[in-house]
Amino acid sequence: xxxxxxxxxxxxxxxxxxxxxxxxxxxxxxxxxxxxxxxxxxxxxxxxxxxxxxxxxxxxxxxxxxxxxxxxxxxxxxxxxxxxxxxxxxxxxxxxxxxxxxxxxxxxxxxxxxxxxxxxxxxxxxxxxxxxxxxxxxxxxxxxxxxxxxxxxxxxxxxxxxxxxxxxxxxxxxxxxxxxxxxxxxxxxxxxxxxxxxxxxxxxxxxxxxxxxxxxxxxxxxxxxxxxxxxxxxxxxxxxxxxxxxxxxxxxxxxxxxxxxxxxxxxxxxxxxxxxxxxxxxxxxxxxxxxxxxxxxxxxxxxxxxxxxxxxxxxxxxxxxxxxxxxxxxxxxxxxxxxxxxxxxxxxxxxxxxxxxxxxxxxxxxxxxxxxxxxxxxxxxxxxxxxxxxxxxxxxxx
Numbered sequence: 001x002x003x004x005x006x007x008x009x010x011x012x013x014x015x016x017x018x019x020x021x022x023x024x025x026x027x028x029x030x031x032x033x034x035x036x037x038x039x040x041x042x043x044x045x046x047x048x049x050x051x052x053x054x055x056x057x058x059x060x061x062x063x064x065x066x067x068x069x070x071x072x073x074x075x076x077x078x079x080x081x082x083x084x085x086x087x088x089x090x091x092x093x094x095x096x097x098x099x100x101x102x103x104x105x106x107x108x109x110x111x112x113x114x115x116x117x118x119x120x121x122x123x124x125x126x127x128x129x130x131x132x133x134x135x136x137x138x139x140x141x142x143x144x145x146x147x148x149x150x151x152x153x154x155x156x157x158x159x160x161x162x163x164x165x166x167x168x169x170x171x172x173x174x175x176x177x178x179x180x181x182x183x184x185x186x187x188x189x190x191x192x193x194x195x196x197x198x199x200x201x202x203x204x205x206x207x208x209x210x211x212x213x214x215x216x217x218x219x220x221x222x223x224x225x226x227x228x229x230x231x232x233x234x235x236x237x238x239x240x241x242x243x244x245x246x247x248x249x250x251x252x253x254x255x256x257x258x259x260x261x262x263x264x265x266x267x268x269x270x271x272x273x274x275x276x277x278x279x280x281x282x283x284x285x286x287x288x289x290x291x292x293x294x295x296x297x298x299x300x301x302x303x304x305x306x307x308x309x310x311x312x313x314x315x316x317x318x319x320x321x322x323x324x325x326x327x328x329x330x331x332x333x334x335x336x337x338x339x340x341x342x343x344x345x346x347x348x349x350x351x352x353x354x355x356x357x358x359x360x361x362x363x364x365x366x367x368x369x370x371x372x373x374x375x376x377x378x379x380x381x382x383x384x385x386x387x388x389x390x391x392x393x394x395x396x397x398x
Contacts, residue, residue, distance in 0.1 A: 006127045010135050012185055013120035014142035016077070019174050020084055020112050022146020024053065027154040028104075034163040039097040046097060052105030057112050058343035062206060064113035065336020068122045069329065074186045077123075080114025081179045085171040087111060092167035115178075117143065117315070118339055122332050125323040132323060136316040137265015144258040144312075205330060206337045213379040214334075215341035217277065218318050220376035221284055224369060225311040227348035228291060228304055229253070234353075235362040241297045249301050256305050257312030264313020268320040276317060277380050283310045285370045292366035303366075 028050045035046050067076060087107035094100050113119075117140070124139050125132065157166045205211065228235075229250065236246035267276055284307050291303030322334050348369075355365045 006124075006135070008185065009127045010124055010139050012181065013124055013139045014145060015181075016081075016115055016178050017117060017120055017139075017142025018146035018149065019170075019178050020081075020116050020146075021143040022150035023088075023154070023170055024084075024104075024108050024112055025050070026147040027150045030151065030154050030158060031163050034158070035097060035100065038163075039100075041097050046100070049101040049104035052101065053109055053112075055343050056105055056109035057116070058339050058341070060109055060113055061118055061339035062333070062336040064118055065206075065332035065334070065339075067114075068119060068332030068336075073119065073123055073126070074182070076114045077119055077186070078179060078182055080111045080116075080119070081174060081182065083107060084111035084115060085174050085179070088167045088171040088174070092164045092171070118332070118335055121316075121319045121335060122328075125319070125331050126328050131269050133265040133268025133270075133316065133320040134262070135265070136268070136319045136323075137262045137313070140261045140265070140312075140316045140319075141258055144254070144261070147254065206333050210325075210384045211334055211337050213383055214318065214321070215338045217376045217380040217383075218314060218338050219341040219344055220372050221281055221311060221314055222342065223345045223348035223351075223372065224284055224288060225307055225348075226345050227352040227369060228288075228307060228366065230349035231352045231356070231362065231365070232304065234356075236300065238362055239295050239300070241300055245297045249297075249304050252301065253304050253308035256309040260309045260312030261316055264310075265316040265320065267313075268317050273317075273321050273324075274381065278377065280310045280313065280317070281373050281377055283307075285373055288366045288370045292363045 032043055032046050035041075036043055039046075087103045090103050090107065091100055094103070120139050120142065121136060124135050154166065154170075157169060161169070232249060233243060233246050235241075236243065236249075264276075264280070287303050287306030287310075289303075290299055290306065294300035294303055318338060319335060322338070323331055326334050352362075352365045352369065355368060356362050359365070
């Protein structure tokens with residue numbers, strides 16, 4: 001499958017993620033108040049929707065990976081976008097909050113799996129003509145762009161229209177801005193590349209030692225940042241940092257996460273993957289220690305931003321490694337399993353809060369949690385040697 005150029009494919013993948021993830025995750029919070037008013041339920045009941053969505057997407061990603069390796073990506077993307085739009089329209093017509101929870105927990109995760117980061121990375125690895133790491137880094141910016149733009153768009157629309165009409169408008173925008181361009185840009189379909197069986201069957205590949213170890217190497221650093229992000233408000237209050245300053249730290253970390261994605265992608269093309277991973281984890285550990293020792297705004301800002309800068313690059317770095325190690329024929333299945341590990345990163349905030357409650361200080365939390373980075377390094381350094389993959393069709397050039 002190709003667009004006019006491989007870099008236009010990258011741009012399309014960014015746009016696709018900006019809509020699917022940008023609205024599906026980042027804009028959710030702005031509908032909670034109108035939903036509570038209309039459906040007469042408490043906020044915790046509505047939070048079941050986004051929690052179910054956040055957990056379901058990674059858990060079904062292994063199945064999405066299998067489909068990506070076996071079926072036409074163009075049909076999967078367009079099918080995912082169609083499901084996404086139908087889900088939005090179902091919410092717009094929801095007679096009760098249970099429909100909202102069901103759509104966010106069952107329908108949208110399927111759509112995001114087929115038209116989200118996993119598919120975007122798979123498509124770029126098949127079409128990139130060089131500088132794969134940089135292409136993957138840019139591709140990963142799609143979710144960041146969506147996180148920055150979609151909340152602004154949604155709040156603006158909610159100021160003029162009802163929440164039901166806003167969902168309908170967004171569904172129309174997805175069809176007009178993403179689905180239709182997909183029909184035009186993704187003109188040709190590359191059949192999903194097939195392997196030669198050297199790695200065994202699909203299940204054997206997906207539960208292999210190398211895939212599991214790489215999943216753990218991805219999970220443990222990611223858990224650190226999520227633990228900081230969701231405890232930053234409470235930690236700031238503990239050390240006398242105001243909540244507006246804590247919000248500024250979160251905003252700054254979001255920008256640095258985006259920068260880290262580009263930087264990691266660029267370095268993935270130039271540095272040994274082991275050296276780069278150890279460097280990333282080392283910087284995370286330093287940032288965690290600075291965060292744990294912080295007693296004022298400036299060191300807290302420095303520590304969190306240092307972690308955010310390198311953590312943003314984990315996803316494109318791992319995608320680049322998978323493409324180089326397993327090839328495009330197995331990319332979807334391997335990345336599907338690795339994304340499933342992301343579902344476990346949600347325990348980070350719970351662990352951090354539990355340690356804080358038992359010790360009475362967040363200082364112990366972030367310094368002790370760095371110990372969890374050690375198994376990640378061990379898993380990465382002891383990855384089994386890569387098995388040679390058969391030659392695959394070269395990228396399609398316009």
